[in-house]
Amino acid sequence: MKAGFIGTGSMGSILIEAFIHSGAFNPEQIVASNRTMSKVSWLAETYSGLQAVHSNREVVQQSDVIFLCIKPGEYKKVIDEIKEDVLPSQYVVSITSPVLIKHLEGLLPAKISKVIPSITNYVLSGATLCIHGNRMQPEDKEWIENLLAHVSSPIRVSESYTRISSDISSCGPAFLANFIQSFIDAAVEVTGISREEATMLASEMTLGTGKLLTTGGFDPITLQKRVRVPGGVTAEGLRIMERDLSGMFERLIRATHGKFEEDLEKAELLFTLKQ
Ligand SMILES: NC(=O)C1=CN([C@@H]2O[C@H](COP(=O)(O)OP(=O)(O)OC[C@H]3O[C@@H](n4cnc5c(N)ncnc54)[C@H](OP(=O)(O)O)[C@@H]3O)[C@@H](O)[C@H]2O)C=CC1
Numbered sequence: 001m002k003a004g005f006i007g008t009g010s011m012g013s014i015l016i017e018a019f020i021h022s023g024a025f026n027p028e029q030i031v032a033s034n035r036t037m038s039k040v041s042w043l044a045e046t047y048s049g050l051q052a053v054h055s056n057r058e059v060v061q062q063s064d065v066i067f068l069c070i071k072p073g074e075y076k077k078v079i080d081e082i083k084e085d086v087l088p089s090q091y092v093v094s095i096t097s098p099v100l101i102k103h104l105e106g107l108l109p110a111k112i113s114k115v116i117p118s119i120t121n122y123v124l125s126g127a128t129l130c131i132h133g134n135r136m137q138p139e140d141k142e143w144i145e146n147l148l149a150h151v152s153s154p155i156r157v158s159e160s161y162t163r164i165s166s167d168i169s170s171c172g173p174a175f176l177a178n179f180i181q182s183f184i185d186a187a188v189e190v191t192g193i194s195r196e197e198a199t200m201l202a203s204e205m206t207l208g209t210g211k212l213l214t215t216g217g218f219d220p221i222t223l224q225k226r227v228r229v230p231g232g233v234t235a236e237g238l239r240i241m242e243r244d245l246s247g248m249f250e251r252l253i254r255a256t257h258g259k260f261e262e263d264l265e266k267a268e269l270l271f272t273l274k275q
């Protein structure tokens, strides 16, 4: 079994490293390409046996499963480049939301899945959102999800809920980190605590809260209830949050969905334009 990666920017390299660290693939089983060669050659230098190649076609020719880890605007160009080499027996996994399964199935004969990863997969945690194409048989779905289970919790979602699922699972780490950064900035500014100490406390708190909400048997409402001691300080803080953050997530979700609609239109244009 050989896995190919086209695009080794942020997410392509995270997936490669996660698959290697989890033991899902040995470096010898990975072949990768990237437009800027230095972004793939470091992986070959770091993981002995991993093959960095200059051409996307070569990745396809050598692989059983091919991960497309490029941005939406780059898909059509890459697909036109590789389509003659793609076989019906191969799996092609796309990691971007606005390029629809129908676009990919229309141009490639392979078994197609859309799998939206998350930066959390780097530490072998978080979800991967799975949307399988029509050519994926039950055993194919099981195979790909077993592979993804090495680095994540694979969760099937409907293509129509890709955006909101990915907002939570894939954009969420950045939103949460932004929140934590603001908390740390204010702690330093208001009280003079050192940034290092505040950051360490906030990071440990985030890890513990994540555990409570996953394996710890808590949901967000119960967790707040248990911390919000009647007449205590948490209630004062939550009162400020409820007032000042009111409507913020609705606005955030509308903003991500607005941008997604634009991306969908651009992808539709790219894939339907006669060349
Ligand atoms: N970052 C994240 O947390 C997540 C990202 N995604 C999705 O992953 C995709 C990639 O995102 P991300 O990795 O962050 O973006 P990056 O810009 O970091 O990576 C994209 C990579 O694709 C390479 N590339 C572009 N064109 C070609 C080409 N023709 N042939 C080969 N390689 C090419 C780029 O090369 P070059 O170095 O020359 O620019 C770059 O390294 C996006 O579609 C995004 O939606 C999904 C979930 C989470």
Ligand SMILES: O=C(O)[C@@H]1CCC=N1
Pocket (backbone or CB within 6 Å): 166, 170, 171
């Ligand atoms: O910001 C982005 O477009 C990508 C998609 C999900 C996370 N990052």
